[in-house]
Amino acid sequence: MSIDNILSQATADAVKALYGVDFPAEKIVPQTTKREFEGNLTIVVFPFVKAARKAPDAVAAEIGEYLVKNCDAVKAFNAVKGFLNIVIEPSFWAKVLTNIAETADYGFRKASADSPLVMIEYSSPNTNKPLHLGHVRNNLLGFSLANIMKANGYKVVKTNIVNDRGVHICKSMIAWQRWGNGITPEKAGKKGDHLIGDFYVLFDQHYKAEMKELQAKGMSEEESAKEAPLIKEAHAMLEKWEAGDAEVRRIWKMMNDWVYAGFDETYHRLGVDFDKIYYESNTYLVGKEKVLEGLNSGLFFRKDDGSVWADLTADGLDQKLLLRSDGTSVYMTQDIGTAKLRFQDFPIDKMIYVVGNEQNYHFQVLSLLLDKLGFKWGKDLVHFSYGMVELPEGKMKSREGTVVDADDLMDEMISTARATSAELGKLDGCTKDEADNISRIVGMGALKYFILKVDPRKNMTFNPKESIDFNGNTGPFIQYTYARIQSLLRKAAEAGVNMDFTPSIEPNDKEISLVQRLADFPAIVAEAGRSYSPALIANFVYDLVKEYNQFYHDYSMLKESDENVRAFRLRLSATIGDIIRRATGLLGIEVPDRM
């Protein structure tokens, strides 16, 4: 039982004994005592004041006295207003550290056969352009969330739905046919996703030019957008695609394969992966069937023009289009189809969609529709909705060329890491491979931490220049601390220093504070799983590292003359290193042994 639980229970007993009131122990949550006050843990006694019918400090004093008398772990107390600050028996913390160090799982739970299965959908790219900064946030959040859910004992299936069909793909295909001269990624010396992205832009430029021409002849903008020859050609190609035209399908497959090869490279560098990938080209027809089923059973209705709708006004929403008047499917239709296939493949208990917050309404509707269609997890599906990534100048706009490309960004982070390391002399004596690896780990760590430390729901600003910062609240700051601990342990091992300490050792305040933080880790992991928040882990590990650095600065480890104290500090450092590795692992951030 943790010290928090012991204290909660003891306090509940005290309230019962003193005031005759049953107060549930789980509602009493001790907090870490503020630095300015003496003590380790604090209990807020305001909730008991009414039952006690006494002043808050009197209540705090009475409970404090009871605890000192009846609870072995409590050594002393002081009461400030309604705050009861409790001093825990110092030697108790040595036991806590030993327990943490000896329990290899650090509170991580393992999935068993009957654990619930959670499927996490993330990434979900279009195959007409390379991944950008927005995708980076999505991928990092999704991957980290999967790690966190695993650590909380869920079976996790990571999945990706690829938007591989539609008029946007046809645009790239047409541009390639017209102006590509049979170029391939090999010939161009370019990643496939970037090559296709270039053709998509090329199409758009010509399309815009055509629109302008038509407008000069007196056509409205809206009309010209529909009447431009290129867009008509694209729609014609989509029809051919749907009809299974061999040549269109051949080009489509070839170009998509180029894109997938490019995506794979980007995913690999980002350090994310998937257990199962779905393709929209396989799911949109299934969705259509499912919608028609719903139409037959009266769940949906058909309008005069032939389009199919769901009426959600009874649920406080609007009517929602499910099939166009020409019978083709929309986004929602595809998501329904994907849901069906997924449920055939896996016994899903919980579904989490990692998708940007501009689609909040879409998922509200999807949840209702899946529920109506009989998916048991439909009603409780989680839309892990994250905010936009903005640049200092504002939103990223692809047509204004302000989109930050994922590959370029990673290149820049890594090369900056290398330059900074070299400047500091950190790479002296490294082989080229070692230098490459350190630069990669540090550069990627900076990027990942920068994005994951922010509350996912919030929009965030990404300043390409300032984000490549290796000081302060950053990934490299955490990695550096880890590397320094490893260095310390190597030196201790060389010197043959013993790391066993006597259980009766009484740590000082700073050491106790660090042990307390370590003891909190399992609760943080559990909370991160409940609230789907990688940021909670990030902030935890930063606080831990910050405090350890101060400790490291103020006290010597290897040069401490008291062997018992030295052993305790080294054990503490080693355990902190382990927890840093576990915590950053949940975020998908690597930590280097030296840097």
Add this chain to the structure above:
RNA sequence: GCUCUCGUAGUUCAAUGGAUAGAACGGAGGUUUCCUAAACCUUAGAUUUGGGUUCGAUUCCCAGCGAGAGUACCA
């Protein structure tokens, strides 16, 4: 118009309804005969406005102001 987010130092981010709202960057100043100075210390600087609930509100409720997103045949 309607719906949903969000609003905290100059900037980027924190704060299960708890004590004097924490960090970092940037600014000013300092620490290296000692385990990695990518570190540490000192200093200045903030809750959009007005009500309400509460012993206590950045947090919950209402209204205003401001920013963003969605709004039915785009994905």
